Amino acid sequence: MKKVYNFSAGPAVLPSSVLKKVQDEMLDYADSGMSVMELSHRSSLFQAIIDDAECLLRELMSIPDHYSVLFLQGGASLQFSMIPMNLAQNKKVAYVNSGSWSEKAIEEALKIPDLTVDVIASSQQDQFKKVPTIPAVTADYDYLHITTNNTIEGTTYFEVPTGIEIPVIADMSSNILSSEYDVSDFGLIYAGAQKNIGPAGLTVVIIRKDLIRLVDNLPAMLDYSVQEKNNSMYNTPPTFAIYVAKLVFEWLKELGGVKSIEAINRKKAQLLYDYLDQSSLFSSPVERGSRSLTNIPFVTGDAAIDKQFVEEAEKAGFVNLKGHRSVGGMRASLYNAFPIEGVTALIEFMDTFTKKTE
Ligand code: PMP
Numbered sequence: 001m002k003k004v005y006n007f008s009a010g011p012a013v014l015p016s017s018v019l020k021k022v023q024d025e026m027l028d029y030a031d032s033g034m035s036v037m038e039l040s041h042r043s044s045l046f047q048a049i050i051d052d053a054e055c056l057l058r059e060l061m062s063i064p065d066h067y068s069v070l071f072l073q074g075g076a077s078l079q080f081s082m083i084p085m086n087l088a089q090n091k092k093v094a095y096v097n098s099g100s101w102s103e104k105a106i107e108e109a110l111k112i113p114d115l116t117v118d119v120i121a122s123s124q125q126d127q128f129k130k131v132p133t134i135p136a137v138t139a140d141y142d143y144l145h146i147t148t149n150n151t152i153e154g155t156t157y158f159e160v161p162t163g164i165e166i167p168v169i170a171d172m173s174s175n176i177l178s179s180e181y182d183v184s185d186f187g188l189i190y191a192g193a194q195k196n197i198g199p200a201g202l203t204v205v206i207i208r209k210d211l212i213r214l215v216d217n218l219p220a221m222l223d224y225s226v227q228e229k230n231n232s233m234y235n236t237p238p239t240f241a242i243y244v245a246k247l248v249f250e251w252l253k254e255l256g257g258v259k260s261i262e263a264i265n266r267k268k269a270q271l272l273y274d275y276l277d278q279s280s281l282f283s284s285p286v287e288r289g290s291r292s293l294t295n296i297p298f299v300t301g302d303a304a305i306d307k308q309f310v311e312e313a314e315k316a317g318f319v320n321l322k323g324h325r326s327v328g329g330m331r332a333s334l335y336n337a338f339p340i341e342g343v344t345a346l347i348e349f350m351d352t353f354t355k356k357t358e
Contacts, residue, residue: 005342008320009151009295009333010174011194018247018337036243041236049243050232056249060257061176063183063206070205070224071232071242076101076173076192078222079203080108083169083188084115086215086224087143091115094141094166097122098131098157099150100326101171109145120144128153130287139165143187149175151195152324154297154331155290160185167211175294176204177252178336179262187211195294196335198245201238252336261336262293268334268343269293275347281305281354285329299329306330309353318346 006013029036032045039046054069063069072078083105084093095106097119109117118141121132128150134157137144143166149156151174160181161168167187176191183189188207194200205224212224220226226234255261273291276284282298284291300306306329310322323329334343 002317004317004319005338005345006319007332007334007338007342007346009195009324009331010192011200012196012333012335013337014198014244015248015251015337018244018251021247022244037240039239041233041239046239049239049246050237053242053246053249056246056253057204057206060249060252061181061183061206066209067183068207068209068212068228070207070227071237071245072203072205072227073201073238075200075203076171076190077104077108079171079190079205080105081111082222082224083143083145083190084109084112084117085218085222086213087167087169087188087211088112088115089213090140090142092118092141094118094120094137094144096120096132096134096144096146097124098147098155099123099128099153100324101151101173102145102147105145105147105171123155126287127285128155129285130290131155131157134161137161137164137166141166143167143169145169145171147171148181149173149292149294151295151333152297152327152331154284154286154292154295156292156294167208174333174335175292177258177261178265178294180258193241193245195333196248196337198248199238199241202241202245204245248337264340265293265334265336268338268340269296271340271343271347272296272298272332272334275350279350279354281357282330282350294335295331295333297323297327297329297331299323303328305357309350312353313346313349316349318342318349 026035057069091114121134123130123132148170162185169188170186172189173191174195177196190205193202212228214225276282276298281300284298313321321330323331
């Protein structure tokens with residue numbers, strides 16, 4: 001079997017023990033004579049899977065009882081619309097622009113009729129090399145939307161605003177479960193699954209129950225109250241993705257949970273940042289205080305050398321290192337399932353490449 005280190009930003013590497021378990025259970029899940037993909041979502045076997053997935057996620061993130069966990073579809077991108085559709089009662093919302101995905105969230109909110117969308121902080125003028133400081137917000141906003149980790153730019157909010165009167169909504173797509181956050185600091189947390197949770201096709205939404213209310217004329221699929229009332233099964237949920245997510249949650253619990261994985265993630269990221277900071281060829285474009293643990297962009301400053309590096313790395317089994325098309329350079333995504341040996345191997349490879357180009 002070909003061995004690669006997969007640095008993809010998403011869909012991303014999954015724990016090999018989880019994939020092995022999926023393989024073992026593929027043809028006959030729990031003596032049913034079928035794969036999980038073939039089970040009815042109304043069967044007791046699948047009900048047990050989705051219940052376990054929810055329980056495990058609640059445990060891993062210490063989700064309080066007054067929050068609902070929803071397993072939805074449409075990616076994090078659909079949440080860009082569902083959030084303002086469901087939560088903007090007073091038609092005034094605040095957004096922080098910390099990068100390309102925040103911009104997309106803002107763009108979608110701007111499409112909602114009669115909604116005032118105020119961008120109260122932005123680091124665009126700093127080319128998103130850091131996250132902007134979040135100013136105080138007034139209570140007349142329905143919510144404040146932030147992106148805890150900016151996948152493309154490689155920046156993170158390690159501290160989130162606390163003690164403010166309005167709900168903080170967080171796009172946690174690229175760092176959910178990779179570092180500890182206190183769920184009660186948020187009104188709603190959402191994440192596409194395909195980075196730290198499981199396969200694409202599943203979106204996790206964690207929402208404070210008092211924020212779920214009936215809104216007139218919302219399509220059922222876009223209505224949190226409908227999704228909650230039907231326990232995420234108003235229609236057929238992404239059953240296989242939920243099953244794999246459950247296995248990933250079990251894997252993470254076994255490892256000691258989010259605190260333990262955060263320590264490992266810090267080590268992995270530190271190794272790479274330390275290397276970048278002393279390298280004569282590569283450097284990190286991101287300001288120190290904002291540096292992400294999960295997405296680490298780096299550059300040589302010469303597009304031709306970047307290209308050569310990505311090509312040679314790919315051949316050597318370090319795959320998906322090309323930076324996002326909007327920023328160029330390289331990006332190493334080091335999500336939970338990415339092994340620390342992959343980071344040391346990459347550093348060795350970068351070192352050999354450096355000596356060769358000198
Ligand atoms: N937000 C962030 C921070 C992301 O990284 C991504 C995907 N890379 C998205 C939103 C969009 O997610 P999806 O593709 O699941 O819609």
